[in-house]
Amino acid sequence: MPDTDLPHTGQHPKSTVWQTAVTVLQEVEPPFVPAGAHAMTxxxxxxxxxxxxxxxxxxxxxxxxxxEGEMLLEIEGDPERVVRAGETFWEPGGDVIHYQDGNHRDDVPLRFTVTMLGAPGGPMLTLVDDEELVRRRDRRAPRP
Structure with missing residues (x-):
């Protein structure tokens, strides 16, 4: 009998660790999720x-x-901010421009994970051209 079995029952011991093993890092209510959304991490x-x-x-x-590292994040309407290792971020998507997600540090790499929910059959990311940036400059938060 393997030592993971309970004596005389043949059953595996039950763990209750799962009840306290979760830490919520982020909880938000996005404004919308595209119908039939495709998810990618x-x-x-x-x-x-x-x-x-x-x-x-x-x-x-x-x-x-x-x-790992530090990200300089800027989403349309919000001031740019630094997101450090162990911190979360989110963006609503849709018509909102994501201006920056670069490495804030010049001495260490930046590594982050992101899960995106996108419209099926479309690209997860679309670049914004310079003309649109000029037209929408009033929506960008003041920069330091």
């Missing part, structure tokens, strides 16, 4: 000082967690 890694993805948008919400 990625790990993104930027070298020291890398500016990250150019301004873009997602068709649905995105939820992230910084694993």
């Amino acid at each position: 990625l790990v993104i890694e930027y070298p020291p000082g890398d500016p990250g993805t150019p301004p873009h948008r997602h068709t649905g919400p995105a939820f992230g967690y910084v694993l």
